[in-house]
Amino acid sequence: MGVSRAPNKCASVGIQGIAWAFGGMIFALVYCTAGISGGHINPAVTFGLFLARKLSLTRALFYIVMQCLGAICGAGVVKGFQKSQYERVGGGANVVNDGYSSRDGLGAEIVGTFVLVYTVFSATDAKRNARDSHVPLLAPLPIGFAVFLVHLATIPITGTGINPARSLGAAIIYNKDHAWADQWIFWVGPFIGAALAAVYHVIVIRAIPFKSRA
Template sequence: MQCLGAICGAGVVRGFEGGNEYKLLGGGANTVAHGYTKGSGLGAEIIGTFVLVYTVFSATDAKRSARDSHVPLLAPLPIGFAVFLVHLATIPITGTGINPARSLGAAIIYNKDHAWDDHWVFWVGPFIGAALAALYHQVVIRAIPFKNK
């Protein structure tokens, strides 16, 4: 459903933007920027996704919620800040994918060669980053014993 929503959203953007401006901006499709290798783009996507997913896990952890009853109310703040920081760091490198559905929607609607050249980076990177964040959270963070005050 996320992929379908991204395709529809990219279609709406294409409908509202003029033809020349849309083409000039590459239709919003993610690509690895000139001057960066596919490896550095992949690394940026892995690290960016790791930071975001780890922040989500940490901010919504049930163990932490039991200890700090105010945490569920404040969880959007660190998550939003993580999204902001990841965008600041990765926009110059990859345009910030960190969600394969968003990258897919723009690539399908724009559908030019360069939109597909590096597309694998925007699937592999987020999957690896999310898996590493989940593994780190379960194996390292959740393994720390819970202490009552």
Template sequence: MRAKGHKNMEPLGKKGKRHEVSEEPPVHHHGKDYVDPPPAPLLDMGELKLWSFYRALIAEFIATLLFLYVTVATVIGHKKLNGADQCDGVGILGIAWAFGGMIFILVYCTAGISGGHINPAVTFGLFLARKVSLIRAVLYMVAQCLGAICGVGLVKAFMKSYYNGLGGGANSVAPGYNKGTAVGAEIIGTFVLVYTVFSATDPKRSARDSHVPVLAPLPIGFAVFMVHLATIPITGTGINPARSFGAAVIYNNGKVWDDHWIFWVGPFVGALAAAAYHQYILRAAAIKALGSFRSNPTN
């Protein structure tokens, strides 16, 4: 055994001189190969002075408008065709594809500008994880709700003869299900969506799995698609309070308003659960904060 840094002596050369070869100690790199962004401040008044902040609000407004226009128009179109011929129309599968596909497209387009939330529940979850400030979260939600109202308003303007008679694409509890079941469905559905958002945008996961190229909007869009397949028969699938609010405002039906609280409480509780699960269980934020023990770096 040689001590670290010991110099090996080569055999004598032709001129009787030895050549010294130093053994360098091995270099170990212990630094993280990813960087977690610092927590967003609770109140960041400086954002109100930035054009990039207002540009993000515009992006969220337009994205939610387009999302509601395409998806609600798909729902109304399906009901129109299916009413004439039960074998016609895109069916539940087509409606789920419309919602999931539009989320994929719009998150891809707006992620670099606003983060591509397009959903108050997603914004709420990211706020709880300190990814956005309170001011940004509140104004994002306002922009999303206004965009949703305008998007559904366009559907009613273009499909006026069918809109009111075919339910307006509004969310309510389907016959045969109670409100408790509906709340549970919305909580679980939103949990799946927000958990996917956290996982797809996690810097640690991106660094660890850099050899697996995954476009973040793709799993998010698929999460929306899968949740719609499961919950369309129960609630019409909310998981997005802006989507439910925009449709309720334009359709303006008593039954829809009676059930409307479900589509805020369920998604917000689901977002809370997903944020807590990802941050405090998977990322062990509480343990790291207490410093009780180091998490396994290979996790």
């Protein structure tokens, strides 16, 4: 596997600040859209829920297309309002950073997305909802916190994708060679991670008998 082709542009910005920004925004977006679409803002999460038979194929495809269009529009807005900062950080495009191989980047995306999607399953699980009535209200909190932790761990490796739509939107608007060089990693990795989370949830967790505390 080849090594990366771009330096880590996140160090000067502050990894913790970026992680908090992503985690906090995901918390807010999931909270606001949960009652409309179930909070689907990530193709990997949608794919995982589809594999777990919590979503129809038609709805899953529709969500993924809309997520990608939204990401493209969002990246365009950022470029339009903050052109100099946008160029300085490489358009926010996800790449495997210097010192890491493509294999490292793929592994980081698989593990990071597994953590996120498994958290989504756990936070919205019907068995848990039946036992703990407060879970639906608090579901966006662990999801946002999972995003925060995954960013802390993987920003130095890939800039953190775990959302193919976010990676695609940034690549399309920035549209320079290095933005496309590792694009496959930010689709293959998240979809593998989501599939593993779905399998683990359906085969292992859902097989555990439900016991009421009453």
